[in-house]
Each structure stands twice: as structure tokens, then as C-alpha cells.
Amino acid sequence: MINIKYQTDKGKIIEGNSIELLSGKMKKELKGKVNLIITSPPFPLNNKKQYGNEKGEEYLKWFIDMAPIFSDLLTEDGSLVIEIGNAWEPERPVQSLLHLECLFGLVKHPKANLRLIQEFICYNPSKLPSPAQWVTVNRLRTVDSYTHVWWIAKNDFPKADNSKVLRPYSKSMQSLLKKQKYNAGKRPSEHNISETGFLKDNGGSIAHNFFELEQVDDNREVRLPHSVLSFSNTSSNDYYLKMCREKNIKPHPARMSGGLVNFFIEFLTDEDDLILDPFSGSNTTGYCAEKLNRNWMSFEVKEDYIEQACIRFSDPLLKSPLKKMKV
Template structure:
């Protein structure tokens, strides 16, 4: 089996990601995409003392210091993370973490994105509005050298957008073939043949795609899929240091990438192995790994 340092590729390894990440060679990983545990009440099968807002940031910064070392020069780190409101007050640990990553490690904050969840549990009480967003932060080693391929993630144009391209523009108005007018959008004079560039808000459903996973906070497959397509090439190495239910590994294999996972919970290691076997029957997976 192919290895990265002493760690087998296309496998989730049992252990603390803060320690396992130290075994990764310098400049060896193309992309990290992960969704870590919350800093308060989520139990991931083991009692981990540091998962509370008071020392979560100090604990998590260890991984980002290592990430600068093990990421390739063209690599990216995608962090999907969220906070919570407790005792009537919204926690600020996410913003403290992002600030300290940017100031205390050599990773650069390239951008931030929003995951808008089409369905989510309603917030209790009348004062707080329903919370349907999570944060996604994009860190890189070098803002000029990191790898992207936007053509792989372009989206179909809406009909109204194609009409804007097709019809004549006069000032700020579109003159339609029937003589009516409508407000125009400034920008390109013709559509891109592969579709429009995505915006920084992602709309992934949290329901049907995740049914059956015995995990308190399963990763939506479209999230790692988007970033793996955008930020890596085939055969590149994708790391999820909080592998959980195995979604990142499954998506990476489907996209012909190699994956590496870490998790501290043996139940989730077993879950990941079962998912991989279900998605890739033994013969198919073995053939895939030899390609």
C-alpha cells in the first residue's frame, strides 16, 4: 500500500490528529478539508478535556502550525466550523481562532465562505432567529501560488442571465426583442462556455444525503466535493484530520484523489471502513488503488 511518510494512504488512522500530523513529511499534502468538533457540548465518543471554549483555540492552533509544514506550497486548508450560543450569549471562539491562525502561524487567510443550510433545527425561544449558516475559512501557504481550477466548479447560468447576455444593452437597461426593458447586470458581455463562477455562499441540504450516518455532525458530501474539485488534481492527497463518518475519504476516492484520515474514535474508524467497502466493493477499490 502506498504511504505518506510512515502512514498508509487511503486509510483512516486511529489516534490524536495533533500527534499523527507530526508524522507527515514536509510539503506532502495537497489539501486539508475538515469539520472539527464544536468547542463545547458535542461528544465524539471520547471525553476530550480540551473541547471547551476556554482552551479550544490554544489546542487547535497546534494543528495549524503543523499544517504550514506539511502542506505543499500550492496547498490549501479548508476549515468548516461553527459556534453556538450558550447562556444567551454567542461564543466568539471561531473568530478568535481565525484571528490567531492569521497572526500566529504562517498560513494566510485567503477567503471566507458561508454554508447556508436549506434545512436546520429551529432555534428555541422567540428572541433568537433560526440559525442556518456555518462558516468555511480558506487558508493557504501562499496567496499567489496555491492551486485552483475554477472551470471544474462552474455552475449553469439561470435563464434570466442568459437573456441578459443575449439581448441588447442600452445604458443600465436590457432591451428585449419584444421592446420591453429590464435592469441589466454589469460585467462580461458574453457567457462563459462552461458556466458561471460560483459565489461564496453554498447551499447544501443537511437531510437526505446524510441519513443513516451514526455521527452527531456528519459532513455534507457536496462540501468536500466542491473544494476537492476546485483545489486539487487527480492523484493529489487530501487529508481530513477529523474524519468522523468518512465522507471526505469517500468523496476523494470518487474523484480519483488519495485520502488520509485521522480520528480518535475507533467507532468512527469502523464506520469509515464500512462506508468505503460499501462504495467500493473489494475488487473495485483494489483496482482503484492500483491506478
């Protein structure tokens, strides 16, 4: 029996081991129907965390074994987006290659036919100093302040439209568009700049594959797509975090950035597409999908985190609240 704990008009939260369910009872139902899988699986950490994580070779096997499962779920033009942090060798100030081995194993799996479309970097200057032993105690290493985001697909041309995730023009570009005039011609780099190539207003500039979740330099303008700026993972105004404080609940310790989720949903899917998160935690993915009018399905093994998802969905900005299902 599939244990659907809550659902809305657009999606559902399922309690249970997603890998077992998606390779078993739910495999036939969802095969070839998921437009986007977006998730942040438990990181390969040296210390066991409350939200659950494997270590070393166990983690590598667990991670790689997901490749054919995810490949079967995706539509032919669907995408898999995974956020993963760095790992360190146990009791050594040496960075592990485990996350890279996971990537290579995933895209080289003989039964999956996956490939890396592009890598993104998510930089968060608010991350606590890590690994603490080698950063704050022995002071041998610098702060590990970013995560990798891998965009993977079944073919070379997955559905994508970067015009839906444009970032604001710089002030100099806005001025150029207003003047309709600039210095054309050949540059020292040997690029030949045409006389009209930069005069069309496309509504913004193409997004970069680097996300700076918080502004590092107040004197420098940060230009992120609106989808990223509209939802900061560390914002004190975040509805979920405010409600957790009011209810004296400890928030999930490894939440995905809502801005990241928004970006890839808008970039890689259309309204009413199906989005799936196999390790949903407090269900940022479902929340973002609901706001952007996508169908969604989230899986979580810990009941405490499923209940935290209810906090997200009590947000008055959502049109369709979570409804508890009868067992």
C-alpha cells in the same frame, strides 16, 4: 507504530490522535506534500459530545496550536479548508467570539505564515433549532442555521481554478446566450457594460461563496455547482444514511456535507493530489476523494466511527473497496 485500520488503492484510514501523529511520527513523511487539508474539527460546544470536543480557552489553545502543524504539511500552493459552527456563551443568550478568536489565532500564528483567502457560508435550513434553550424554550433568539467555511493558505496564490466548479447559468442568461443580444452601456451603478462581454458561453457562471444545501423557496431556482448538488448531507437517498438505517446504527452526529467536500476538492486540487482530513469521523472526505480520483489520508480516534467509514466504502459506485489491514 502507526495504526492503519483500512486502506484502498488511493487512501488509508489511520486510528489515533492526528495532531500527535502529524507533529511526531508522521511529520517528516508528510512535510510539504499535502495539497489540501479539509476538515470539520469538533465544534466549541458548551456540552461535551460523544465525538469529543474541548471548551473555552482549552479549545482556543488546542485549535491555534494546529497552525504550524498544518502549515508544515501543506505544499507551497496547498490549501487548508476548515468548517466550523458558531458557539454560545455558557448559560447566556449571547453568541461567543470563540470561533473568531480561533480564526485570528490560526492566521496570526508566528510560526505558521497562514492567511485567510476567502470565507464561505454553508446554510442548512434543515438544522435543528439551536441553541435550544434560547430558541425553542425562551424564544429569545432565531435558529442558528449556518456554519463558516474558511479557505486558508500559505501564500496569496494557492492552486485554484473556479472554472472547474461552475454553477448552471440562470434562465435569463441562457436566453441571452441564445439571442446573442443585450442592452450594453453605462448602468446607474456607473458600471460600463461592453457590447460583447456577456456573449461568450463559458459553460456556466462562477460559483458564489454561499452554499444553500437545500432549496428554501420552491419558486426560486437554486444554482449550485454540480459537485455540491450531487451530494446532499441530508438526502434520504444518501447511501451511507440508508445503510445506517438498515443496520440500526446511529450515524456520526456532525458529518461534513459531501457537497462541500466535493466542491473544494474539485476547486483546489487535481487528480492524484493528496488530501488529508485530521478529524474524519465517518470519513466523508476520504469517500469524496476516492470518487474524484485523489489520494487521501484520514485520521480518527474513535473506532466506532472508523467502522462507519466501512459503510461508506461499501457503496457500489466506488471502484476500490476498503481493505482491512493486519495489525
